[in-house]
Each structure stands twice: as structure tokens, then as C-alpha cells.
Amino acid sequence: MKEIVVLSGKGGTGKTSIAGAFAVLAENKVLVDCDVDAADLHLILKPSVRETHEFWSGQVAIIDQKRCTRCGLCVERCRFEAISDFTIDQVSCEGCGFCARICPENAITMQKTMSGHWHRSDTDYGTLVHAELGVAQENSGKLVALIRKQARQIAETQKADLIISDGPPGIGCPVISSLSGASLALLVTEPTLSGMHDLERVLQLCQHFNVPTAVCINKYDINGENTRQIERYCDDENVKVVARVPFDAAVTEAIAHGVPVVVYSEGTASREIRHLWHNVVMMLDGVQKDE
Amino acid sequence: MIISVASGKGGTGKTLVATSLALSLKESHKVQILDCDVEEPNDHILLRPDLTGCEIVCLPVPRVDEINCNYCGMCADVCAYRAIAVFPKNILVFPQLCHGCGACGYLCPVRAISYEPKEIGMVETGDACDIHFVHGKLSVGEPMPVPIIKRVKKYILSQCVNIIDVSPGTSCPMVASVRNSDFCLLVTEPTPFGLHDLKLAVAVVKELQIPCGVVLNRAGVGDSGVEDYCRKEDIPVMLTIPFDMEIARLYSRGITLAEGMPQWKVQFVHLFDAIQERAREGNRCPKR
Numbered sequence: 001m002k003e004i005v006v007l008s009g010k011g012g013t014g015k016t017s018i019a020g021a022f023a024v025l026a027e028n029k030v031l032v033d034c035d036v037d038a039a040d041l042h043l044i045l046k047p048s049v050r051e052t053h054e055f056w057s058g059q060v061a062i063i064d065q066k067r068c069t070r071c072g073l074c075v076e077r078c079r080f081e082a083i084s085d086f087t088i089d090q091v092s093c094e095g096c097g098f099c100a101r102i103c104p105e106n107a108i109t110m111q112k113t114m115s116g117h118w119h120r121s122d123t124d125y126g127t128l129v130h131a132e133l134g135v136a137q138e139n140s141g142k143l144v145a146l147i148r149k150q151a152r153q154i155a156e157t158q159k160a161d162l163i164i165s166d167g168p169p170g171i172g173c174p175v176i177s178s179l180s181g182a183s184l185a186l187l188v189t190e191p192t193l194s195g196m197h198d199l200e201r202v203l204q205l206c207q208h209f210n211v212p213t214a215v216c217i218n219k220y221d222i223n224g225e226n227t228r229q230i231e232r233y234c235d236d237e238n239v240k241v242v243a244r245v246p247f248d249a250a251v252t253e254a255i256a257h258g259v260p261v262v263v264y265s266e267g268t269a270s271r272e273i274r275h276l277w278h279n280v281v282m283m284l285d286g287v288q289k290d291e
Numbered sequence: 292m293i294i295s296v297a298s299g300k301g302g303t304g305k306t307l308v309a310t311s312l313a314l315s316l317k318e319s320h321k322v323q324i325l326d327c328d329v330e331e332p333n334d335h336i337l338l339r340p341d342l343t344g345c346e347i348v349c350l351p352v353p354r355v356d357e358i359n360c361n362y363c364g365m366c367a368d369v370c371a372y373r374a375i376a377v378f379p380k381n382i383l384v385f386p387q388l389c390h391g392c393g394a395c396g397y398l399c400p401v402r403a404i405s406y407e408p409k410e411i412g413m414v415e416t417g418d419a420c421d422i423h424f425v426h427g428k429l430s431v432g433e434p435m436p437v438p439i440i441k442r443v444k445k446y447i448l449s450q451c452v453n454i455i456d457v458s459p460g461t462s463c464p465m466v467a468s469v470r471n472s473d474f475c476l477l478v479t480e481p482t483p484f485g486l487h488d489l490k491l492a493v494a495v496v497k498e499l500q501i502p503c504g505v506v507l508n509r510a511g512v513g514d515s516g517v518e519d520y521c522r523k524e525d526i527p528v529m530l531t532i533p534f535d536m537e538i539a540r541l542y543s544r545g546i547t548l549a550e551g552m553p554q555w556k557v558q559f560v561h562l563f564d565a566i567q568e569r570a571r572e573g574n575r576c577p578k579r
Contacts (some may be wrong), residue, residue: 035460
């Protein structure tokens with residue numbers, strides 16, 4: 001079984017539009033939305049939710065004011081500056097439990113927190129595993145790891161040979177969690193100075209974790225000189241540019257209509273995304289088979 | 292005054308708005324910009340600061356002295372992040388999982404654990420044409436941006452207009468960046484993606500009890516969902532930037548709205564006036 005993850009570093013370069021198009025073009029696959037902070041894939045795949053599960057992860061400290069003698073040991077030891085006036089700031093608390101262990105009065109307990117939900121859903125294009133993190137919750141990396149594991153199990157049961165994963169922006173914890181062990185990372189960039197800067201960082205991350213990569217330049221015609229520079233950079237880094245998708249208003253129109261772009265239009269962007277998918281399949285065939 | 296510029300969805304124009312606001316105010320105010328999108332900081336690309344200061348951000352991670360260690364397993368037992376594994380004759384530390392809480396060393400019965408600083412990123416400071424400039428950079432491969440964001444925010448100057456550029460999303464890095472702001476600008480685009488993620492961002496900002504307003508970018512594409520939602524929820528749309536190929540081309544070359552189309556400056560000054568007004572109203576409500 002293979003897994004392709006769509007990443008970008010910079011947000012808003014078109015990850016979800018491209019992953020949504022892949023959902024239509026690929027056969028025999030399971031879909032997973034690893035952007036659990038701001039999941040959007042469901043908005044174009046229109047899933048019917050079959051199962052919803054609670055995601056319990058992490059913990060926060062609670063101080064029992066009746067037992068607290070205000071000795072100050074917890075305040076002194078908390079490295080996250082999460083205790084002020086002998087009350088725990090639930091947003092700053094990272095749930096390490098240090099305070100609860102050292103409180104001489106046993107006045108602090110750790111309470112498990114429900115950090116979100118994850119769903120298994122049916123779409124016209126196959127099973128989708130997606131999630132939403134609760135308001136102001138942490139542990140997005142763990143939730144990503146959980147839904148990837150679920151997607152893998154479902155793919156095994158369905159004898160699907162591919163997982164398509166829509167990744168989060170950035171290079172931190174949830175991105176690392178989406179990336180580790182994937183067969184191929186498709187990096188979607190745009191020819192802006194910010195897009196190029198962020199591409200470099202996410203490419204370094206993929207190299208760090210030894211994940212094979214390919215690059216797609218989206219809206220390549222916004223700046224031809226920058227596009228050529230990205231191509232030169234990728235060439236130097238030995239990374240293949242597998243598609244150059246032109247700016248096409250149909251991409252945004254498709255989002256507004258809530259459908260994948262290749263279903264909405266047969267315009268220039270859709271044609272190039274079909275070509276992109278063809279190249280991705282060839283690359284996936286080339287990467288080593290996972291156990 | 293602290294204004295954070297957030298969005299939920301990535302690529303909606305946070306950086307364009309944050310930098311243009313800073314450039315439009317610098318003649319009338321002391322302005323500082325703090326780029327808290329430490330995973331992918333971009334403000335320096337548009338403002339081209341002269342960086343003069345650099346502070347390395349480290350986490351204290353445990354180092355086990357195997358001569359004194361008796362493999363009792365206490366450290367592994369207290370670690371909430373499973374960053375230490377103890378075997379009968381061996382002990383392993385996973386620095387990437389460590390949050391640096393310090394529990395293992397304090398609770399080790401034989402005092403076999405000391406801490407060594409592990410670099411996870413840096414904060415750089417400087418000056419960009421009379422704007423104080425601060426940004427954080429997470430080292431590639433490191434998972435935890437929040438300690439760097441907290442360090443960036445130590446540079447907030449109470450006598451300045453502090454503009455914080457926030458990372459996309461709504462989880463811990465966004466919360467850490469937006470917290471304690473006087474006002475949060477939420478930049479979005481008129482699509483179902485923009486609307487969906489705006490709603491998530493509004494929920495966080497409300498939870499944190501920070502007054503907020505919306506900047507609608509690329510107006511004219513997509514649909515009217517964002518405007519309908521803002522009207523219904525009584526969230527002010529404080530600035531509308533139309534979809535314009537020229538703006539996109541300027542941005543691709545690293546040119547802000549305030550520089551490339553100076554006629555926009557006055558709009559950003561008006562935006563700031565409106566923010567001040569709203570922040571004052573917001574502050575009259577009790578904060579927790």
C-alpha cells in the first residue's frame with residue numbers, strides 16, 4: 001500500500017483543490033484529511049458521516065482550592081508559566097503533570113481532555129477519514145497520527161492500494177505527523193517569494209525524514225520569472241517538477257460550488273491537474289513498495 | 292496596543308495585511324511587527340529588515356548519567372510525553388518528544404538526570420525602514436513552535452503599536468500567538484473554505500474574549516457566504532480588498548499593498564482607527 005501526502009509549507013497554495021481532484025482521478029483508494037486544524041476537504045467531497053468518535057488526548061491540571069495551602073512550589077516549578085494566583089491557565093497548561101506529582105498537599109489532579117472528534121465517512125469517491133480539533137485544543141499531531149492509522153486499517157480491509165492525504169500548512173508537529181513514513185510528498189507551491197521561501201523549508205523537512213518528493217507549481221503564470229527560478233531550484237535539489245498549473249478562475253468557482261475542480265470544469269487547470277495525476281502515478285509506481 | 296492578524300485558512304492574505312498595516316502607520320506611530328508564523332515566517336520577505344539581533348531558543352532536554360542511573364523507571368513513568376524509555380540495562384531519551392517540563396530530573400531518586408539545552412529555533416530582531424522587526428524561526432525538523440512564539444512575544448513593547456502575524460490554523464500556535472491581543476483581525480476570502488475556517492477562528496477568538504473584525508480579501512471571486520455570516524453574527528467587515536491580478540503580481544514579487552499601490556495606505560489608516568475604536572469597546576467588557 002502506498003500513501004501520497006499533499007503539502008505546501010505556505011497555506012492557501014491549492015493543496016485541498018489538488019487533493020480533491022486526486023480523489024476523483026484515483027481508483028481504489030482511501031482519503032484522509034490531515035489538516036485537522038482547519039479541515040476543508042469535506043467541503044468539496046460532501047461526505048455522509050458513517051461513524052463519529054471522540055478524541056481524548058492529553059490532560060490539564062486542576063487545583064483543589066480547599067486543599068491548596070499556597071506554598072508556591074507548583075508556580076515555581078511550572079516551566080510553561082501556566083499557574084498564576086494558584087489557578088491553572090488551561091490554555092497554557094501542557095499537561096505534563098509535574099505540579100500534580102510534587103504538590104505536598106495532593107491538591108492538584110490531572111483531568112483528561114477531549115480534544116476533538118474524528119469521522120469515517122462515505123463519499124462518491126471512496127471512504128474519507130477526517131477530524132476536527134476542539135476549540136483552542138492541542139495535540140493535533142496525535143490526532144493526525146490517529147486518523148492516518150485509521151485510514152491505513154480501512155485501506156487494508158478494503159484492499160485499497162493507495163491513501164491520498166491532504167496535509168496541513170507549516171512544518172511543525174502536525175506536518176511531521178502527516179509526513180513520516182509516506183511514500184511520496186507532493187509539494188504544491190506558487191511563484192511568489194513567500195511560496196518559494198516556504199517550499200524550501202518544507203522540502204528540507206521531507207529530506208530530513210527521507211520522504212521522496214515532487215513539486216507542483218500552481219498559478220505558475222502569475223510570475224514567469226519566479227516559476228523559472230523554482231524550476232532551477234528543484235533541478236539543483238534533484239526534485240522533479242511534475243506539473244505547472246495555470247491560474248484559472250474555475251478553481252475558485254469549483255470551491256464555491258462545493259465540487260472538485262476536475263468535476264466542475266474541463267478548463268486549463270483541470271487539464272493540467274489530470275496530467276499532474278498521471279505523473280504522480282508514475283512516480284508512485286517508481287517508489288519502493290511499503291510493507 | 293497589540294493587534295494580531297490571523298485567519299484559520301492559510302494563504303488568505305495575513306502577511307499582506309499585517310505588513311501593509313505596519314507600513315501605513317509608521318509615519319504616525321511607533322510600530323513593531325512580530326512574525327509569529329515561526330514555521331513559515333514571511334514578513335521579512337516583504338519588509339526586508341536589517342536584522343541585527345539574534346537569540347537562539349532552546350528547550351532543556353534531559354541527559355541521563357548512566358553511571359548513577361539504576362534504571363528504576365521513575366523518569367519514564369512521570370514523562371507525560373513518552374520521551375524517555377527505560378529498559379533493564381538501558382535508557383533512551385527522545386528529545387523530539389520532550390516538552391522540557393523538568394519533571395524527570397526533579398523526581399529522579401538518584402539525581403542521575405541533568406539538562407542540556409537543545410536548539411529548536413531562533414528569534415531575530417532588527418529594523419525595517421522605521422518599523423521594529425521581530426520574527427521567530429522554527430528549525431526544520433523540530434515539531435514545537437509554541438516556545439518560539441512565546442519568546443517572540445517577549446519583545447512586545449507597550450508604547451508601540453504591535454502587529455502580530457499569526458500562523459494559519461486554530462490550534463496551539465494560533466492560540467499562543469493571538470492570546471492577550473487587544474484586537475484580532477481575521478483575514479479571509481469569500482469561498483466556502485474561507486468561511487469554514489473563519490468560523491473556527493472566530494470560535495477561538497471568542498473563547499479568548501478578544502474583540503475581532505474581518506478583512507475580506509479577493510472580494511469578487513467565490514460567493515457571499517462570508518458576508519452573510521458576518522452580518523448574521525454581527526462581526527464587522529472592516530476592510531474589503533478586491534481580487535486584482537495586479538495585487539497578486541505585486542505580492543509575487545514581494546511588494547506590499549502599501550508600497551505597490553500607495554492609495555491603499557489611507558484605507559489601512561482608517562482600518563487602524565476602527566480597530567482602536569472597537570478595541571476600546573471590547574476592553575470595556577470584562578476580560579477573564
